Amino acid sequence: MDVEVNAFGKRLVLPVAVARLNDLPLFGINWILKFGLTLPEGCNIRQIQNNALVVRSVRTFKQRMKAATGTKDKNVRLQNSLLSNHTTPQKTSQRTPAEVIFKRDMRTQLHLLKPSLEKKVDDALVRQKVFYDKGAKLKNFEEGDKLWVTDTDGNGYKQGLIRRQSDEFSYKVEVNGTLKRKHADQLRKCICAEQETKRGGM
Known part of the structure; x- marks a missing residue:
């Protein structure tokens, strides 16, 4: 959500909330007080007291970076962290963030180890048919039987x-x-x- 403010003779659109690491977020009224801006008449901004979602996201990211092994390069750790985040299905939707954003799953090495379910089902059906046909006997009846x-x-x-x-x-x-x-x-x-x-x- 954004808010319109007057500053330096211009109308600006600023975000209602901006959060920094380990700091209280700047919400509507904080922007106005900090930068001496004037609000348009009749505009009322509700202040929010905490930024729990931001703190939780930052904590999760730090834990993943700390737990990453195999390389000391921060760029590689960052890439691996983002890749794991985008390829992990969410608990509620059962879809990965990549699938939500790009409309398809990102392929990883795990896909090579775990073949697709459709292929496994098709192979199982073929095996069942071959096994059944091996022992199946056609019923032939003659006229007058x-x-x-x-x-x-x-x-x-x-x-x-x-x-x-x-x-x-x-x-x-x-x-x-x-x-x-x-x-x-x-x-x-x-x-x-x-x-x-x-x-x-x-």
Whole structure:
């Protein structure tokens, strides 16, 4: 927030708060008293008593600079500190400051050690498919085969008879005198008459 003041016959726009290290910030009225400026009529500036956010930011920066190892060069330490700050996700937003500012993440050596989640998921899906296909057996039914058909009412299975194949995995099946289209996953081979009686005498 800025405030308009009259100084040296000119109108100036000054910040309401300016903070210096280990010093009280200059807020609105402090500027006027310090530099002998005059406020426009009707302007009221509220004074704030502390600068806790600035002090906390400075303390965090000093701690990072002190904890930095590997080099004594202050410029390198500063660059490393800024890089770690810009590439660390914030707790609330789960986004890095770099992503907020530049709309993309800054790539670091960590990205080489930790591959992207999308690639890992894609690789896992491919592995699962290969593993499944290795043991999977295609269901082939011939015309005239007797089989069990999944009942759409949820009452187990009903006995049916293959009339013809309508698509790669679809069959026209006769169930209780009615011709129905069924997917191969809904069909089970009927092995013998004994099993028919065990499943309900169908």
